[in-house]
Amino acid sequence: MTSLAIAENRVRQFLALTKPRVVSLIVFCAVIGMFLAVPGLPPAGIVVFATLGIALVAGAAAAVNCLVEQKIDAVMERTRARPLPRGQLTSLQTLVFAGVVGGSGLWLLYRYVNPLTMWLTLATFVGYAVIYTVILKPATPQNIVIGGASGAMPPVLGWAAVANDVAPEALLLFLIIFAWTPPHFWALALYRTKDYARAGLPMLPVTHGALYTRLQIVLYTAALVAASLLPFAIRMSGVLYLVAALALGGAFLFYAIRLYFRYSDDLARATFRYSIVYLAGLFSALLIDHYWQ
Numbered sequence: 001m002t003s004l005a006i007a008e009n010r011v012r013q014f015l016a017l018t019k020p021r022v023v024s025l026i027v028f029c030a031v032i033g034m035f036l037a038v039p040g041l042p043p044a045g046i047v048v049f050a051t052l053g054i055a056l057v058a059g060a061a062a063a064v065n066c067l068v069e070q071k072i073d074a075v076m077e078r079t080r081a082r083p084l085p086r087g088q089l090t091s092l093q094t095l096v097f098a099g100v101v102g103g104s105g106l107w108l109l110y111r112y113v114n115p116l117t118m119w120l121t122l123a124t125f126v127g128y129a130v131i132y133t134v135i136l137k138p139a140t141p142q143n144i145v146i147g148g149a150s151g152a153m154p155p156v157l158g159w160a161a162v163a164n165d166v167a168p169e170a171l172l173l174f175l176i177i178f179a180w181t182p183p184h185f186w187a188l189a190l191y192r193t194k195d196y197a198r199a200g201l202p203m204l205p206v207t208h209g210a211l212y213t214r215l216q217i218v219l220y221t222a223a224l225v226a227a228s229l230l231p232f233a234i235r236m237s238g239v240l241y242l243v244a245a246l247a248l249g250g251a252f253l254f255y256a257i258r259l260y261f262r263y264s265d266d267l268a269r270a271t272f273r274y275s276i277v278y279l280a281g282l283f284s285a286l287l288i289d290h291y292w293q
Contacts, residue, residue, distance in 0.1 A: 013083040013088045013089055014083075014089070014097055016082060016083050017059075017062065017063040017066050017082075017083060017084075017089070017094060017097065017098075018058075018059030018060075018062050018063055018101070019059075019062040019065075019066075020059075022058075022062060023055055023058045023059050023062060025276065025279070025280070026054070026055075026058045026151075026154045027051055027054060027055045027058070027154070028280065028283070029154040029155045029158070029173075029177065029279070029283055030050070030051065030054045030154040030155060030157050030158035030161075031047065031051055031158055032155060032158065032173075032283045032284075032286060032287050033154065033155030033156065033157065033158025033159040033161075033162075033170060033173060034046070034047055034050060034051075034158040034159070034161055034162045035158075035287055035290065036155075036159065036169065036173070036236075036286060036287065036290055037158070037159040037161075037162040037163040037167070037170070038162055038163065042162040043162070045112070046112075046113060046161055046162055047161075047162075049108050049109070049112035049113055050109065050113045050117060050157075050158065050161035050162075052105070052108055053105040053106070053108035053109035053112075053113060053117075053118075053121065054105065054109070054121060054154065054157055054158070054161075055105070056101050056102065056104055056105025056108070057101075057102050057105035057106060057109075057121050057122075057124075057125050058105075058154075059101055059102075059105075060097075060098040060099070060101045060102025060103075060105065060125065060129075061098075061102070061124075061125045061128045061129045063094055063097055063098040063101070064094075064095075064098050064129040064130075064133065065128070065129060065133045066082055066083075066084055066094065067084065067091055067094045067095060067098065068129075068133050068134055069133065069137075070082075070084035070085055070091070072199045072200075072201065073085045075198050075199050076192075076195040076196070076198065076199050077192075077195055078192055078195055102125060105121070106118050106121065106122055109121055109161075113161045114160070114161065114164050116160050116164055116165070116166075117157055117160045117161045117164075120153065120156065120157055120160055120166075121157055123153075124150050124153040124157065127147070127149060127150035127153075128147070128150040128151070131147065131150070132146075132147030132150055137201060138200075138201060138202070139202070140202060141202045141203060141204045141206070141207040141208060142204075143202070143203075144181060144182055144185045144186070144203075144204075145181075145182050148177075148178050148181035148182065149178060151177060151178075151181050152174045152175070152176075152177035152178040152181065153174065154177070155170060155173035155174065155177070155283075156170045156171070156173065156174050159173070168234075169231070169234070169236050172227075172230050172231055172234070172236065173283075173286075175227050175230070176224070176227050176228055176230075176282070177279070179220060179223050179224040179227045180224050180275065180278070180279055182216065182217070182220045183216075183217045183220045183221045183224065183252075183256060183271075183275060184272065184275040184276070184279075186203075186204055186205070186213050186216060186217050186220075187217060187259070187268050187269075187271040187272040187275060188268075188272045189203045189204060189205050189206075189213065190205050190210060190213060190214070190259075190263070190265075190268040191265040191268040191269055191272075193205040193206060193210065204216065210263065214256075214259050214260040214263060215260060217256045217259060217260070217271075218253075218256045218257060218259075218260050221249075221252050221253050221255075221256040222253060222256075224249065224252070225245075225249035225250075225252070225253055228245040228248075228249050228282060229242070229245055229246075231245075231286065232245070237286055237289045237290070238289050238292065240285065240288065240289040240292050241285050241286055241288075241289035244281065244282065244285035244289075245282060245285065248278050248281050248282055248285070249278075249282075251274065251278070252274065252275065252278050255267075255270065255271040255274055256271065259271050
């Protein structure tokens with residue numbers, strides 16, 4: 001391999017540590033929060049620096065997750081191809097990378113956005129990389145419920161970046177993602193139960209069985225649909241969003257009920273994929289409705 005090809009390969013390895021697909025959804029929700037925080041358009045500079053800062057810190061948190069879970073990743077089919085289990089990167093390289101990337105993101109937020117957003121983003125980093133990854137995930141089947149608080153923070157971070165406060169509307173966005181997280185991840189855990197059992201992780205299907213997990217998916221999805229109607233209830237959004245929320249939520253609930261009564265791994269995969277479409281669609285509807293009114 002040429003030196004250029006080696007360098008490109010190394011860049012891809014470091015990029016893989018940041019879990020780009022996960023970070024892209026985080027950043028998307030944060031940006032929606034930025035636009036919803038003001039009646040008009042948010043300042044372009046704030047949007048750029050806040051997006052970059054949040055993305056960098058989220059990528060650093062993902063890298064720390066990969067570092068802590070490298071032995072677990074090595075025995076799971078879904079994760080064994082990551083750079084650390086394959087020996088492509090060392091623990092020290094990963095730690096330095098996470099420190100530089102995360103520190104740069106926090107500095108950007110403090111210097112060019114505002115201190116509130118920096119501190120909230122740091123708290124989110126600690127919540128995911130330490131409290132969820134190190135403490136909760138190996139200890140309790142409710143790991144994703146409690147740890148979901150960190151994953152629900154992006155729209156709050158985006159809102160704080162533009163408004164320099166955390167309004168009740170931002171907390172509603174938090175609540176929606178908080179309710180969305182369990183059915184999203186438990187659908188994945190259902191068709192990856194053997195993987196989690198092999199790794200010794202107490203995910204809900206491993207500790208309580210598939211049927212109980214499927215019931216919890218139905219219940220949490222119903223709670224999610226109810227939570228998704230709150231923006232309309234408090235007049236944060238209008239009829240356009242209401243129609244989208246009912247349609248998207250109805251489809252999600254249909255997936256969840258089918259999963260309960262007619263389980264298959266293929267249906268669990270489809271439910272997991274739809275949950276991502278659901279969240280993206282719901283937040284897109286919020287944004288469109290925000291400027292439609």
